[in-house]
Amino acid sequence: MIKNFLISEKEFISIMKSCLNKNNKKITTVENRINIALAGNPNVGKSVIFNQLTGLSQTIGNWPGKTVERMEGHLKFLGHYINIVDLPGIYSLSTYSLEEIVSREYIASDELDIIINVVDATNLERNLFLTFQLLELKIPIIIAVNQMDILRKRNKEINFEYFESIFKVPVIPVVAVHGIGVHQLLEEAIELIYQQEFHPHQKEHKLKSRTHHHQSFKMKQVYEQLKSQSSFKKIFNFPDLSSLLSFGKEVEEKIELLTTSLENKTENMVKNQYPSRFLALKIIENDKEIKNLILEEGHYSEIIKISGEYRKELEDYHGEDISTIISSEIYLNINKILDEILIIKSKKDTKKETLTDMFDHITTHSIWGYVILALILIGIYLFTFIIGDFVGGKIDELYVNLSININTDSIIAKILWEGALGGFFSAVGSVLVYVIPFFLMIEILQDSGYLPRAAFLLDKFMHVLGVHGKTIITMILGFGCNVPACAGCRIMETEREKKISVALTSLVPCAATMVVVMGLVGEYLGLGYVGILFIINFLVIILVGRILNKTMPGECTELIMEMHEYRKPNTKVIMKQTWKRSREFILKSLPIIIIIGISLEVMYIFSLLDPVNFILSPITVFCLGLPAVTGVFLIYGILRKELTFALLEVLAISIGVGSVSFLLSPIQMFVFSLVTMLYIPCFTTIIMIAKQTNWKYALQISLLEITIAIIIGTLINWGYVLIISV
């Protein structure tokens, strides 16, 4: 039906083009690019819907000037170019977190045409809280009720007819993981644009009348868009929801008064962006961002003053904080309709202990919880090590077999063979074989929903370091790679906690560091010494946490975290994520290792390494007791940590000793690995720390870590020397 219509639309557009004589590009972008945002609570299935719709054509960026990730995807649907933004999960439209601010600003921006509000069918009450706030923004909205499969398993159903009739917007049942209802969301979105308003309860009638409506409407709409360049939502006929959204008498009175005085201001720019009632609500809630927006325009100090009086009146009357009053009102409204929406088919006791409950019980147990946490972390390392060791061994054999048949007499052949190919093989055989299984394990851990349990168990301990339990989540992710983990520190609520969190997270030994530790200490000294290295690293994390907690003003905030249910990790999601990360690693790491391998080979042949090594030798040779060559490796290691080991291997190959054990003594291996673990966050991590905080702080942290690494390395080296000599 829509397709039929599109033909005429195309004709229409071509006529418009010639009439208005504008350039083609502009017309096609204005004509049918639809901007849709997915908004909803965390963990409701937004990303699954997003992936179902956009598949591989996704781009990850940042919100301008913010450290919040912006996921954007594109698709062509029924002849329309559709642009979808997967907004970060939020619980409300206040400004508690950066995510909420980003979401609110994007939703209010002219760019957006339609919101798809994804709600979790099994948790409607809490999810509708956000929906009610979104409705206040008067933006075309479609409600996607996801996870219907789980709801039905619990013998419950949703009365969609009733739902639509009171919300007066499309409400669609969805099972995102099976793709059910997902594309209907887009159909509904396109319909909404054609219709300009939503008519519930006319399904059959609608089908007939629509085509007719569309044509005349679409002509008008496209024409107007071309003329005014204003977005679709401006001309959208938002339904009247005042009976659904109105509050109790006292609150409603005040809000109406404020709304009227806002509306009477003619020179109101903010009013173009937000509905007056929404502004009134936010002003009375004492929302800083909105208050600033309004004050910037001047002439509003009076309204702000009045709103302050209103707020005080309400707070005195109810004896509650204003945010509590407003939230209670919203929940009251939700509960008024919830009984009608949610149909409970059978009162079968749903409380019976399920498998996940049992799992939950064990993993948060006061003894077993910690045992399991330790086992999981050790298990990840062992798994990675066993797989990596096995596959790496096979690749080494291959390289040796190849080497026998190659004659490396000429300098060029030597450079290419030993530098480039040696670099390649050490990258694949000693680095990738560990990194890929490692990423896989981290993904499984993350997707299973385990991580909040770790935060629950260790919250108390983390307070000693000046942060709350959520930091443990970024730290565990840091085992994979520090860079995204540090980016994840944005979930911390205050500046202080973010600063401490990035510092602690950057000290976690990442997959690349693990390559060095396992390749040297694990391979030649045994796992016991790896354990000692980890304990030292752990103590350094505590030390740094204590230092930062003592020196930074302020105190740590309290944990507020939703404990999502366990779920069976989704194989497809995990494979895709692992591949995404590994590909990134390959693309970034492999060329660097090969190029640096070549350059190192060249420098080695022409003895250019010596000056650098000489300058660093007071530290490397005197303090740490390492061979002078390691100086340059440690410099390269700042780029990527695995380079310190990979280059050592390349060197071993190129001077023909074959094994690293001829280059370093056991104690040197231990100190070298320790220094690599601690001495500095890698270059990309430093950039990420600076992005999350500032450059000064990033450099301070780097310096602190270098100092600590040198001190501990020196102590161990000289301690060992003393013991030996006694």
Next chain:
Amino acid sequence: MDIIDKKSIMNNNNNNSLTKCLGECEIGDELEVIKVDAGGSATQRLASLGIVPGVKIIKSRSAPFNGPIEIIVKGTKIVLGRGLVSKIIVSCNNSCNL
């Protein structure tokens, strides 16, 4: 419409139910939130998660070493740091023993 009916709370108090902070309750207790006094932004966050006066919650778990506690609000599990726990006043009608 009143948000919380203060009189009914007073009555509750008389009818052998006890008012205390969330930290003092036993695991498994079914409680009613009486007051949330956690300061501006934390109160706002708690409110958006449905932790407002009048709502029924269950204290479901407590982390070892006097760590955070987990409550069930409107069917979801929420973990709250120990410092917050003392700022949430609840009343329990049964199974409470001081």
